[in-house]
Amino acid sequence: MEATLAMQTKNLDFYYGTFQALHDVSLNFMRSHVTALIGPSGCGKSTLLRCLNRMNDLIPETRADGEVYFNDQNIYTEDVDPVEVRRRVGMVFQKPNPFPKSVYENIAWGARINGFRGDMDELVETSLKKCALWDEVKDKLKQNALELSGGQQQRLCIARAIAVEPDVILMDEPTSALDPISTAKIEDLITELKQRYTIIIVTHNMQQAGRVSDQTAFFLNGWIIEAGDTKDIFFNPREERTEAYISGRFG
Amino acid sequence: METRQHFSNELHIMYQDVLQMGTLVEEALRKALTAVTNQDYDLAEQVKQNDHQIDTLQFALDKRCTEIIATEQPVATDLREILVAMKISSDLERIGDHARHVVRVMDQLTDSVFRETLPRFAEMTEKGISMVHDSITSYVNHDPDQAREVARRDDDIDDMHRALYKELLAMIAANPDRVETGTALVFLNRFLERLGDHVTNMCEWIVYAKTGEHVELNKA
Numbered sequence: 015m016e017a018t019l020a021m022q023t024k025n026l027d028f029y030y031g032t033f034q035a036l037h038d039v040s041l042n043f044m045r046s047h048v049t050a051l052i053g054p055s056g057c058g059k060s061t062l063l064r065c066l067n068r069m070n071d072l073i074p075e076t077r078a079d080g081e082v083y084f085n086d087q088n089i090y091t092e093d094v095d096p097v098e099v100r101r102r103v104g105m106v107f108q109k110p111n112p113f114p115k116s117v118y119e120n121i122a123w124g125a126r127i128n129g130f131r132g133d134m135d136e137l138v139e140t141s142l143k144k145c146a147l148w149d150e151v152k153d154k155l156k157q158n159a160l161e162l163s164g165g166q167q168q169r170l171c172i173a174r175a176i177a178v179e180p181d182v183i184l185m186d187e188p189t190s191a192l193d194p195i196s197t198a199k200i201e202d203l204i205t206e207l208k209q210r211y212t213i214i215i216v217t218h219n220m221q222q223a224g225r226v227s228d229q230t231a232f233f234l235n236g237w238i239i240e241a242g243d244t245k246d247i248f249f250n251p252r253e254e255r256t257e258a259y260i261s262g263r264f265g
Numbered sequence: 266m267e268t269r270q271h272f273s274n275e276l277h278i279m280y281q282d283v284l285q286m287g288t289l290v291e292e293a294l295r296k297a298l299t300a301v302t303n304q305d306y307d308l309a310e311q312v313k314q315n316d317h318q319i320d321t322l323q324f325a326l327d328k329r330c331t332e333i334i335a336t337e338q339p340v341a342t343d344l345r346e347i348l349v350a351m352k353i354s355s356d357l358e359r360i361g362d363h364a365r366h367v368v369r370v371m372d373q374l375t376d377s378v379f380r381e382t383l384p385r386f387a388e389m390t391e392k393g394i395s396m397v398h399d400s401i402t403s404y405v406n407h408d409p410d411q412a413r414e415v416a417r418r419d420d421d422i423d424d425m426h427r428a429l430y431k432e433l434l435a436m437i438a439a440n441p442d443r444v445e446t447g448t449a450l451v452f453l454n455r456f457l458e459r460l461g462d463h464v465t466n467m468c469e470w471i472v473y474a475k476t477g478e479h480v481e482l483n484k485a
Contacts, residue, residue: 221338248340250477257341262269 020045020212026080035061037236048213050223053233059216063184067103068096104175108187110167112159117151120159121177128178145173165196185215201226224248232256272337279350282326287401289319290357293364298390301371309368319361326354349474356463366456373446389425389457396464409475412468416482422461429454
């Protein structure tokens with residue numbers, strides 16, 4: 015089956031005050047694919063990630079020029095509600111950030127404020143099962159989520175993100191604070207979740223980008239240097255700067 | 266600042282190992298040819314000893330490459346270079362075996378009936394030596410164009426092989442009491458033809474290391 019577009023940026027520039035963090039970024043994100051954004055610190059990859067659900071709107075004195083399409087709609091037009099965008103394009107952060115509430119409430123809260131009227135117990139169970147966490151927490155649903163391990167907390171955050179039925183999940187270095195076993199579980203989960211969701215992940219871990227993503231885009235100083243199939247990027251990149259970065263020769 | 270200095274050093278040692286292996290193989294072929302031409306049995310013994318050294322070097326090179334992959338997680342050109350070093354070392358080891366095959370039939374090559382084929386075997390071996398030498402040069406220089414040129418010379422070895430094969434068959438037919446001797450030389454003829462194929466394989470890997478594309482060089 016031919017992949018279809020889930021999101022797309024066209025000639026996107028982004029500014030923090032007078033500093034231009036993104037230059038003319040045009041990139042396609044395919045539905046049910048994992049796209050990895052890689053590049054050295056300060057290259058603009060996390061800025062781009064936050065542009066994709068208008069999280070940067072929350073930072074004062076920032077400006078985005080250009081277009082970001084989600085389901086053929088430019089999300090930067092005035093009639094688009096950024097809160098609705100963030101429901102459809104969820105986000106998981108570097109450090110697990112569960113609410114200081116019960117495991118159950120972590121899942122239920124977002125669904126409730128989004129007007130969910132169905133069977134909440136079922137939604138909690140389904141969301142936790144999709145994140146391969148149910149078996150580990152089914153007897154701890156009333157326990158404070160902060161008492162879970164770091165890896166479990168991060169999977170809970172992913173479960174929380176998918177409980178509101180997004181189309182796209184943005185992940186900003188989701189395993190950088192986790193040990194190798196927890197990292198492997200998250201990576202397995204990403205592969206599982208991409209059947210249903212489009213995933214865009216920022217990572218500093220080159221092996222992780224190689225393992226989990228279908229497409230990779232390499233950024234440097236706010237510019238896309240090279241984007242394409244992950245296998246091509248990691249085995250035979252076209253650009254010397256890409257090769258130098260992925261082989262650890264700078265950055 | 267150059268990063269991954271340790272990795273770069275490891276790759277440098279790997280290149281040196283391939284170069285050393287290539288030099289030993291070339292030397293083995295040269296010694297084998299001299300031993301046969303001069304009926305030098307001491308030199309022939311050295312060729313056999315050299316072969317152990319080549320085999321040992323191949324094991325060491327494979328081990329080094331495997332360790333680099335396990336510990337350095339190479340990608341792109343680095344990864345291809347390591348895979349290619351392992352592939353080339355395997356072909357070089359086989360070519361080293363052919364040097365041993367040459368000295369093994371020393372007595373047959375000087376048999377009164379078959380002696381006149383010696384210059385043709387010598388010419389094929391010389392051709393093989395120059396192909397090994399130049400392929401290793403193209404490997405060290407990361408030069409796919411030179412590798413392609415070297416592979417084209419395999420045609421000459423193939424032509425020599427066909428001509429010599431016919432000549433040997435005619436000689437065997439005319440001297441049925443020398444079938445065993447003649448057959449040994451038919452095998453040697455085949456081994457030298459295979460030598461050219463191994464060098465062609467090496468050249469294909471040299472092109473692959475640089476371009477990432479598998480090519481079939483010199484296939485009829």
